[in-house]
Amino acid sequence: MAGHINDRRKVTYRWIGTALAVCVYIFLLAPSIIVIPVSFGSQYELNFPPRQYSLDLYRIFFSSASWMQPLFLSLRVAFMTTIISTIIAVPAAYAIVRFSFFGKKLLIGLIMSPLVIPSVVFALGVYLYFSYLRLTGTTAGLVVAHTMFVLPYALVIISAGVQKLDPNLEFGAMLMGAGRFRMMMTVVLPQLYPSIGAGALFAFLVSFDEVVISWFLAGPSTTTLSVKMFSAIQWEISPVIAAVSTILTAISLVVCLVNVMLQKKADVAA
DSSP: OHHHHHHHHHHHHHHHHHHHHHHHHHHHHHHHHHHHHHTTSOTTOOOSSOSSOOSHHHHHHHHOHHHHHHHHHHHHHHHHHHHHHHHHHHHHHHHHHHOOOTTHHHHHHHHHHHHHSOHHHHHHHHHHHHHHHTOTTSHHHHHHHHHHHHHHHHHHHHHHHHHTSOHHHHHHHHHTTOOHHHHIIIIIHHHHHHHHHHHHHHHHHHHHHOOHHHHHHOOTTOOOHHHHHHHHHHHOOOTHHHHHHHHHHHHHHHHHHHHHHHHHHHHHHO
16 A cells, blocks of 8 residues: 555656656747747837738848858858867867876866856956957957867767777777777777767857857957847847847757767767
């Protein structure tokens, strides 16, 4: 009898926990869900639900140079940041996982510091340093700062992929006469492609959405899309922001889905 009561309690608690989780998810997703129908409203008002549905806001966005220039800049910075951070993260992840060397923990702490330092503090430090180097307001400054910020994310994902690799395969390749570089190119990298792809996509997404660092380093000709949106909210309430938000949500969703698929491939390969 007591066991039956305990089972009923467990089922009840499970249902309560599930209901609370659903409520929390709805609360978190509600702003994004509300923005989507608003983006199909009129160009003259920002209402939910819209009084009339149209594609006016999307037409304004894609035909306006003041919006398209920040979009292209954000894409360019995100692509360059992704390439540089991935090139750095792959050998760094392999070295951190496979080797023990003096100062390893200190090196890991320095690379991972952007994850624990508040983004405002990090952005202020980068701004002061880049002001001395005259890199503020430049695309190069944005790329370097974003690379520093997204490198830990790519490193963590790629390191997880390296940990799943069988070191005996690497040892066997070197035993057969392959050098370190050839072993990396023929044994490690083919198995690591899903993790590298996942890390690169995540780095791209973080860089594309970054606003705090971009706000500190942006100039008149280097305004990213996230900074443009933030400025538009401050100085005007343009309905076009709803269309931009919907586009960013769609991009984030696609990147996340591709990332999940790559992670599954990495697990199967392991």
